[in-house]
Amino acid sequence: MPKASRTFENLDEDKRKRVLDASMEEFAEHGFHQASVNRIVDRLGIAKGSIFKYFGTKEGLFRYVFERGVEVFGRRLRAVREATADADFFARLRAALMAGVEFIEAHPAVYRIYLKMLFQERFPLRETILAEVRAHSARYLTPMVEDAMRGGRLRPDLDVPAAVFVLDAVLDRFLQARAVEFMDAGLGLAGTDRAGLERAADACLAVLRAGLAGMGNGPAARNESQSTTATNAADVAENGQDGAC
Amino acid sequence: MPKASRTFENLDEDKRKRVLDASMEEFAEHGFHQASVNRIVDRLGIAKGSIFKYFGTKEGLFRYVFERGVEVFGRRLRAVREATADADFFARLRAALMAGVEFIEAHPAVYRIYLKMLFQERFPLRETILAEVRAHSARYLTPMVEDAMRGGRLRPDLDVPAAVFVLDAVLDRFLQARAVEFMDAGLGLAGTDRAGLERAADACLAVLRAGLAGMGNGPAARNESQSTTATNAADVAENGQDGAC
DNA sequence: ACATATGGTGACCGGGTGGTCATCACGATG
DNA sequence: CATCGTGATGACCACCCGGTCACCATATGT
Incomplete structure (x- = not known):
């Protein structure tokens, strides 16, 4: 066990910052081991x-570094959720996605580490972090879906866990x-610019909204999450936390 | 450069087989490096x-081993696609999923390696294998969607690439x-049995079919992919390739 | 001028790695 | 019996790893 000086x-x-x-x-x-x-x-x-003076262990270094990143990400998402609290359901989804x-x-780098951790066993903090993310996602989407159902914006017979699973996916x-x-x-998606991303997001959200087979898509297609509401929500999301990002 | 004897x-x-x-x-x-x-x-x-006599390199060993797995998987999926060629669209999806x-x-083990490869750079064959999988997925889903649209089973104004993306996701x-x-x-999903999986699959497919907001879900909800058609398709999928799996 | 404290340093350690190769075991052939 | 070919072997190599620690540089207090 190495010493964990707080130097x-x-x-x-x-x-x-450089370190x-x-x-x-x-x-x-x-990844971690490599x-x-x-x-x-x-x-x-x-x-x-010096590194071992600072953090004691390679794992200690990783914990410190990664927890920093998660902290920043959490702050950002919480800001978006608050800022779009009373917007339309699909506009909120869009805002979260663009955030x-x-x-x-x-x-x-933070996101790349997260992706690696997903499928790489034997990653320090794996259980902790991933359970946190899963819980966060459920707590984020489920109430949004339930609220929208109560408000009559989603079909009343929707299977909530299945819908949340599909949304999350x-x-x-x-x-x-x-x-x-x-x-x-x-x-x-990998190579496009912001405008292309937004177009793709709108297309995917439209599929989620009306389904693959859903007929009579008149109203669903008309008030699609575009221009006014959605852009507004995204803008609102953008100035949530400037200093941190 | 080590010799690549074919011993x-x-x-x-x-x-x-043991090796x-x-x-x-x-x-x-x-994973690979670890x-x-x-x-x-x-x-x-x-x-x-002996191992180096057989395969020359650790990477040579990996290539040989993993290509074996991919081969088996491809055979299986092709069998399912053929077996369900004239079934309902969502029944075919369900069959592919259960396969x-x-x-x-x-x-x-094959699937675990595939997952690791997804997000771990510097994996031998990564580009080759993943490009193959992506192409396979696109060639698998896109014609199915287009056929179903021509047959009137899906809304005619559906954005095909977006729908394929959502399905794939x-x-x-x-x-x-x-x-x-x-x-x-x-x-x-992680802990449930076959029946629970099928129930979850049906719920997710129902969401995909009718969407989140799609109203007038009478017909969509009534002929849900359950009992008759779906089970039939899954059964048909099951006896596609017994010897290989 | 000296003592103390604090952060910085890099040669060094034990251990694990992918890869090599001289040597062996053994059956077939003359 | 001798010769040959083929596969099996494991000690060995150079390299890199995470981690250690005795020592150094500098600034401050007295």
Whole structure:
């Protein structure tokens, strides 16, 4: 068991940021086991001993670095939820989705680490983090769906857990396809610009709204989540937390 | 550059199978880099030199082992597609989904390796395999959707690429949730039995069919993919390839 | 001028890795 | 019996890893 001195907190902010950024990048690129403390210190130009003075262990370094990222992400999503509390259901979905896109653009390393953790057993904090994310997702989507059903915006006979599962699957995959070109099943999400992303998001949300077989799509297609409501919600989401991102 | 003798092909089948199974399990558990040839040969009780005589490289071993798995999977899916060629659209989806579930149950190691490869850069064959899978998925779903639209079973104004994306997302996630408990967003897919899986699949397909907001769901809800058609299609899928699986 | 404290350093350690190769065991052939 | 070919073997190699620790640089207090 190595000593866990708290020396890192006393460092000046420039150096702290440099260390965190380099470590984050290394973990994002190589996962946990394949990441190398030697490479991190080489890239930083500091001695290996320093890292172990700061964090005690490679795992300690990872915990510190990653928890930072999760903290930032949580702050952002909470802001979006609050800001769109009284908007239309699909507008809220759209806002959450675009907030996710923006977060990935701002902090690609955090998201890449998250993706690696999903399917890589033996990752420190795996159980903790993933259970947290799952709970967060359920607590985020389920009340939104239930509210919208009470408000008559969704069909009253909707199977809520199944609907939440489908929503979660599509939203998640949308972000994954943006980040990992291979997850793209035909839409060009990985390479497109913001406008293309928004068009694709609208198309997917339209499918979710009216279904594949749903007939009589007159009203469903007309008040699609576009221009007014949706853009407004996305804008509102954008200024939620500027300092942090 | 190590020699690539073809000694492995001359071995008797028992030993070949033992070697392939042990290697597959090691890669499934540890991914590629973290997998250890030492552990494989220890578990097998053979000398390390033998493995390198057979496959030349750790990467050569992986290629051989994984391509075997992909081959089996492809055979299975093609059989299902043929067997359900003239069934209802959602019944075909259901059959493909349940065939995926069965494959994962029969060959969990192959699927675990595939999941690891998705988000782990620097995996041998990553580009090749994933591009193959993506192309396969697009070629599988898109014609099914287009046929169903021509036949009037899906709304005529459906955005095909978006619909395929949504379908791909939900089907994939369904299998992932079955395999990786954390991907479960509320349905209990990871721990349930076959009947529970089928119920969940029907619920998700119902959401996909009628959408979240689709009103006038009389006909959509009534001829849901249940009992008759769906079960029939799944049965048909089951006896597609017995010898291979 | 000296003592103290604090952060920084990098050679070093034990261990595990992918990969090599001289050697062996053994059956078939002359 | 001798020769040959083929597969099996495991000690060995160079390399990299996470982690340690005795030592150094500097600034401050007295």
